Amino acid sequence: MMQFSVGVVGAGQIVRDIHLPVLAGMPGVRIAWIVDSVAERARAAGRDFGIRAIDVPAAPDALPACDVAFLGIPAHARAAYFQTFAARGTAVLAEKPFSIGAADHRRFADLFPEHRLACGYMRRFYASTTLLRRCVIDRPFGAVRALRIAEGDRASKTGLDATFLDRPSRDGGGVLWAIGCHLLDLAVHLTGASHFEVLESDVVFDGDTDREASAEISLSGGRDDGAWSVPVRFCASWLGPQSNRVEVEFERAILAADLGPDSPVSADLRAGARLALALEGGPPAARTSYQAFHLEWRDFLDGLERERPSRIAASTSLLTTRLVDALLGERARR
Amino acid sequence: MSRIAVLGANGQVGAEVCLILAARGADVVPIARNRFGSAFLRYHGLPCRHGPAGDPEQAPRLLGDCDVVLNLTVASVAGRPSEARRINRRLAENAVRAAAPGARIVHCSTIEVYGDHRPWPRLRWRNAYGREKLAGERHARRAGRRSGREVYVLRLGHVCGEHQTITRIMRERVAHPPVLVPEIDRPSNTVYTATIVDAVLAIAGGRERPGTYDLFNRPQWSWRAVFTYEAGRVGREAVFATAAAPARWKLGPARMILRVLDRGGWAKEMALRSMARLSPVSNARAQALLYRARAAREVAGLSDPPRPMMNGLDWIDRETRTLSTLSPTAILLASGNYVVPPLVRSRSWPDDLEPCVPLA
Numbered sequence: 001m002m003q004f005s006v007g008v009v010g011a012g013q014i015v016r017d018i019h020l021p022v023l024a025g026m027p028g029v030r031i032a033w034i035v036d037s038v039a040e041r042a043r044a045a046g047r048d049f050g051i052r053a054i055d056v057p058a059a060p061d062a063l064p065a066c067d068v069a070f071l072g073i074p075a076h077a078r079a080a081y082f083q084t085f086a087a088r089g090t091a092v093l094a095e096k097p098f099s100i101g102a103a104d105h106r107r108f109a110d111l112f113p114e115h116r117l118a119c120g121y122m123r124r125f126y127a128s129t130t131l132l133r134r135c136v137i138d139r140p141f142g143a144v145r146a147l148r149i150a151e152g153d154r155a156s157k158t159g160l161d162a163t164f165l166d167r168p169s170r171d172g173g174g175v176l177w178a179i180g181c182h183l184l185d186l187a188v189h190l191t192g193a194s195h196f197e198v199l200e201s202d203v204v205f206d207g208d209t210d211r212e213a214s215a216e217i218s219l220s221g222g223r224d225d226g227a228w229s230v231p232v233r234f235c236a237s238w239l240g241p242q243s244n245r246v247e248v249e250f251e252r253a254i255l256a257a258d259l260g261p262d263s264p265v266s267a268d269l270r271a272g273a274r275l276a277l278a279l280e281g282g283p284p285a286a287r288t289s290y291q292a293f294h295l296e297w298r299d300f301l302d303g304l305e306r307e308r309p310s311r312i313a314a315s316t317s318l319l320t321t322r323l324v325d326a327l328l329g330e331r332a333r334r
Numbered sequence: 335m336s337r338i339a340v341l342g343a344n345g346q347v348g349a350e351v352c353l354i355l356a357a358r359g360a361d362v363v364p365i366a367r368n369r370f371g372s373a374f375l376r377y378h379g380l381p382c383r384h385g386p387a388g389d390p391e392q393a394p395r396l397l398g399d400c401d402v403v404l405n406l407t408v409a410s411v412a413g414r415p416s417e418a419r420r421i422n423r424r425l426a427e428n429a430v431r432a433a434a435p436g437a438r439i440v441h442c443s444t445i446e447v448y449g450d451h452r453p454w455p456r457l458r459w460r461n462a463y464g465r466e467k468l469a470g471e472r473h474a475r476r477a478g479r480r481s482g483r484e485v486y487v488l489r490l491g492h493v494c495g496e497h498q499t500i501t502r503i504m505r506e507r508v509a510h511p512p513v514l515v516p517e518i519d520r521p522s523n524t525v526y527t528a529t530i531v532d533a534v535l536a537i538a539g540g541r542e543r544p545g546t547y548d549l550f551n552r553p554q555w556s557w558r559a560v561f562t563y564e565a566g567r568v569g570r571e572a573v574f575a576t577a578a579a580p581a582r583w584k585l586g587p588a589r590m591i592l593r594v595l596d597r598g599g600w601a602k603e604m605a606l607r608s609m610a611r612l613s614p615v616s617n618a619r620a621q622a623l624l625y626r627a628r629a630a631r632e633v634a635g636l637s638d639p640p641r642p643m644m645n646g647l648d649w650i651d652r653e654t655r656t657l658s659t660l661s662p663t664a665i666l667l668a669s670g671n672y673v674v675p676p677l678v679r680s681r682s683w684p685d686d687l688e689p690c691v692p693l694a
Contacts, residue, residue: 239373
């Protein structure tokens, strides 16, 4: 197993609560340094996890060397880091959303070989996702007829620094970039779509920030005789309770799962019975958040070692970013 | 008319109380840390004020023109308890000190401060949440004494209402009858948001004396009454079934100790050793007992019976000291004046409320 030194940019909650605990226990990984625009935040994380904390330099190219950089900072602040790390030949894993808008997504992706750049859509590693994807590919219940996915509730707890959520949607704020992109990515990943069409959408804006987005989308793929399309009903909201489930309607059954990592998958058969489905064998699949983030990192690092794109290669989430752009419409223009 | 500031307006209880207060025509000032938190209220047409009430320098610009402050905040004790304690103390103190001179402070606490509510424990330990809320009560009272402001501590029971989790769960349960509950005629310790609003308006109107009160429905509702009301709200009839009290309810602590001791199979080993010294008849009886229990457990698993609603339903009656001028909860709810008004999207996203004191 190769050894990787990882530099961490950003010491916010997702880094501190999720990525550092996972990386600290991962074989073949050494966390080389951590940096944050708030020096005290980096120092606190460095102290608590035994990592070298460094003061934020005037420019990213003054950062110390590392094999892999993790970008845990808001998407609007990443451009200089992508350029610096690409120039150095440093691989990058970025938190979701990868970028604000498809134009930036393409621009940043073009800077790196495909296997050296990834975006952390970790829900792709959930056991429920893996099982649903297998059912789409292997068709034990027939072909996919429709997909419904919704997440959200009334925004309540604000004890954390949630100011980035209030930024204008064109700067990465709002519900679509915060949770909607996860749902859209899951829909794209499950179906394996390569194209989309937004049939109908309703985005509720609070000033320049989207707080709820619902849409009917057609996802499609294949070519010529093998072409297919799947209608997708989607909703992400901070204004009211949602089902917080994904439902995939096949010819002979409706498969459903909650959106948490430990959710079982049920299959309601057309004949009337309900089955509980479980994966057996195959590569490990996550049943907890830490497992999902571990698998995300493992898959990316294995991809680096073998020089093959990981399951979360940035190139695979371009369609997701384009979908968010399409739903935001003119409001997405920066 | 009193101007009522609501701290924690973005929380589950706070949001609903704000909506009802506004519908009642009160001059309500919902306060949230940021616009993300206040989005739901502003979507429903309520102008909000934004800022960190825990910051002693910022709190006056949020509360300084309010003559009633309803404090529904609590920082989560999960994760970093010392930080939560520091924040909760600041919130409780600032709510009192930063309000207008002569303001009345309504500090919302919980009946969790009384400790374990289950019927059987002799020692009633307080959980972390209950300890934190009790500390908050002390901070609020102390700040009130020092600043000469009246402090009313309301210890809320289970809060019910259109946007409350417990209400959603109850409605789901009545939709899939029967509702399996341990003891349906037990006092419920529930309080509808209508009664919370009634209490706040009574305090704002000077009809109550400062002090510490339990706040439940007036008069106390049984769980039967609560389920029946909720069933009516969704156009159903509540059908009940009594859940047998599991053995652990009687042997809880003993069973817990046995489980801990038996982590390495110790109890089983000791039982086998003891059995070897007993007569064959005793051995046979013990084996029969064991097999009966196992058979009953496994057969019960065949039908996968629905689980009783929740432990909260067997809580003991906690009501001790109540506000004296409140209207019966049933009348408030039936009046239609204490419920969340429907969303009118043309009123969504009003301008923010200005801070009351310009920042330096």
